[in-house]
Amino acid sequence: xxxxxxxxxxxxxxxxxxxxxxxxxxxxxxxxxxxxxxxxxxxxxxxxxxxxxxxxxxxxxxxxxxxxxxxxxxxxxxxxxxxxxxxxxxxxxxxxxxxxxxxxxxxxxxxxxxxxxxxxxxxxxxxxxxxxxxxxxxxxxxxxxxxxxxxxxxxxxxxxxxxxxxxxxxxxxxxxxxxxxxxxxxxxxxxxxxxxxxxxxxxxxxxxxxxxxxxxxxxxxxxxxxxxxxxxxxxxxxxxxxxxxxxxxxxxxxxxxxxxxxxxxxxxxxxxxxxxxxxxxxxxxxxxxxxxxxxxxxxxxxxxxxxxxxxxxxxxxxxxxxxxxxxxxxxxxxxxxxxxxxxxxxxxxxxxxxxxxxxxxxxxxxxxxxxxxxxxxxxxxxxxxxxxxxxxxxxxxxxxxxxxxxxxxxxxxxxxxxxxxxxxxxxxxxxxxxxxxxxxxxxxxxxxxxxxxxx
Amino acid sequence: xxxxxxxxxxxxxxxxxxxxxxxxxxxxxxxxxxxxxxxxxxxxxxxxxxxxxxxxxxxxxxxxxxxxxxxxxxxxxxxxxxxxxxxxxxxxxxxxxxxxxxxxxxxxxxxxxxxxxxxxxxxxxxxxxxxxxxxxxxxxxxxxxxxxxxxxxxxxxxxxxx
Numbered sequence: 001x002x003x004x005x006x007x008x009x010x011x012x013x014x015x016x017x018x019x020x021x022x023x024x025x026x027x028x029x030x031x032x033x034x035x036x037x038x039x040x041x042x043x044x045x046x047x048x049x050x051x052x053x054x055x056x057x058x059x060x061x062x063x064x065x066x067x068x069x070x071x072x073x074x075x076x077x078x079x080x081x082x083x084x085x086x087x088x089x090x091x092x093x094x095x096x097x098x099x100x101x102x103x104x105x106x107x108x109x110x111x112x113x114x115x116x117x118x119x120x121x122x123x124x125x126x127x128x129x130x131x132x133x134x135x136x137x138x139x140x141x142x143x144x145x146x147x148x149x150x151x152x153x154x155x156x157x158x159x160x161x162x163x164x165x166x167x168x169x170x171x172x173x174x175x176x177x178x179x180x181x182x183x184x185x186x187x188x189x190x191x192x193x194x195x196x197x198x199x200x201x202x203x204x205x206x207x208x209x210x211x212x213x214x215x216x217x218x219x220x221x222x223x224x225x226x227x228x229x230x231x232x233x234x235x236x237x238x239x240x241x242x243x244x245x246x247x248x249x250x251x252x253x254x255x256x257x258x259x260x261x262x263x264x265x266x267x268x269x270x271x272x273x274x275x276x277x278x279x280x281x282x283x284x285x286x287x288x289x290x291x292x293x294x295x296x297x298x299x300x301x302x303x304x305x306x307x308x309x310x311x312x313x314x315x316x317x318x319x320x321x322x323x324x325x326x327x328x329x330x331x332x333x334x335x336x337x338x339x340x341x342x343x344x345x346x347x348x349x350x351x352x353x354x355x356x357x358x359x360x361x362x363x364x365x366x367x368x369x370x371x372x373x374x375x376x377x378x379x380x381x382x383x384x385x386x387x388x389x390x391x392x393x394x395x396x397x398x399x400x401x402x403x404x405x406x407x408x409x410x411x412x413x414x415x416x417x418x419x420x421x422x423x424x425x426x427x428x429x430x431x432x433x434x435x436x437x438x439x440x441x442x443x444x445x446x447x448x449x450x451x452x453x454x455x
Numbered sequence: 456x457x458x459x460x461x462x463x464x465x466x467x468x469x470x471x472x473x474x475x476x477x478x479x480x481x482x483x484x485x486x487x488x489x490x491x492x493x494x495x496x497x498x499x500x501x502x503x504x505x506x507x508x509x510x511x512x513x514x515x516x517x518x519x520x521x522x523x524x525x526x527x528x529x530x531x532x533x534x535x536x537x538x539x540x541x542x543x544x545x546x547x548x549x550x551x552x553x554x555x556x557x558x559x560x561x562x563x564x565x566x567x568x569x570x571x572x573x574x575x576x577x578x579x580x581x582x583x584x585x586x587x588x589x590x591x592x593x594x595x596x597x598x599x600x601x602x603x604x605x606x607x608x609x610x611x612x613x614x615x616x617x
Contacts, residue, residue: 103616103617105617128583128617265616266617268617291583291617379617380555380558381554381558381582381583381584381586381587382552382553382554382555382558382582382584382586382587382589383552383553384550384551384552384553384586384587384588385459385460385550385551385552385553386548386549386550386551387459387460387548387549387550388547388548389547389548392549397459400586402582402584402586402587403584404583404584404617405584405585409586417458417459418458418459420459421458421459421460421461421551424551424553427553428538428539428553428555431555432538432539432555432557435555435557435615438615438616440616441616441617
């Protein structure tokens, strides 16, 4: 939760030690502004076919954008205020946002290509409940961003703020060849190839004239698919997953780079996924739920919620074991769904299974898109039991273990109804016991802060 | 009530029967308005038999609707246990939600103009998961306020981080 988010600070003025963002910020932001203006204005020019007026206005637009950015930069200051990061901004309507550091869910350092050339970074603080990134600090100099990240993490951990960044141990690196292979073995690539083959076929059988027509209508599709594939490859290029006392660290990106830090106890759920094509090579993808990352980064494997974009099953399980205590697929026997579940799921009822130990609940599902979902009891938000009319006839019921928004959802489908009800009761009890033993929010502080009343 | 959705204790706490009144009035109001329009159009376009058919259809719909409303009302129930709140609902698609108090982020008490006329309120419990569906409609305002305060107090006492 953002504490007192967006509260105006008419009374308390910005403390003197607060700092401004990097002076190049207005230039970098103005660039985006100018690009938008060109995109809109350019369209107009193309329609009207008369560029002179637009060209005259363009410098004025650029100047206004730059001045607005400059003013915005001047009035935006940030700093650590007590146990929170505070960002004061706004020219006419002053805005003061406080982000409680003990509630920090993740810290990301994002460097767009232009930012890398100019030596600046964007620092993103993720807190739960925000619709998008709640506190982006764009832009800081690259060194400032790293120093601030270290300070924020140290404060969030409940230790001395001057503690330098903790050492890390690399767990996994994704070689470019495998990343390329995973892109080639994706449904998107298959679709692109099919489209190209269809185009080639049209060219061969119907001649150039018809093929040209087909090509012009299919071209946007080809471009879109190509761009999506390129994006997927570029975003995950050089993917490194490392472990440190601050939690998991992820670095990735070829042009734009991104360095994520997810502190201990912030992972709400993990899912191992495997498409039918990846079964050829035995690769899986590892997705996580982190409160604050939200749902925006879902299935394409390029977003923030990816712990490993492509890995062997053994590596994925190794990472899973480190991410959640007690999450070892070998140590949790899975109980399959009864045979009568085939009425509701003719294909893949055999794959439906779940298992639980003292720490986690595991759910297996899917034939063409295999999924193994692991949710720690300590992170269970609520448990639901649902039963539709057909399930009722078959004496089956479905149990949902709800987690924070994200790509991971634990749904235990089509269990015998007596067992399902028992599971709901058990899960409620297990989650209560597990919460007491969970990692404290300030993960390095000595005292048990977890029982404190925090709204 | 069968075993699967059985209450944890003796019985479920029921929601107010005024919820049935509210829904009945809504149903009858809409049915009269729509039937009148359909009957008038039918009379004008096809003749008197169409108007009669529309009226009959309206009457049957209301009868069926009243039965559904009553059945649905009976399906609602909630129970406050020591550590969690249980809510059950639905007849055709049944649902049982268990929300630990410690997982509660905030409680809403809502009462629209129509609900206020019938002196009813809806209490909804929110957790960090949007899938949590812990809504209890048709509570008398006093009960809604009591539940809200109790849930808030318990939530604070048992609060845990995310």
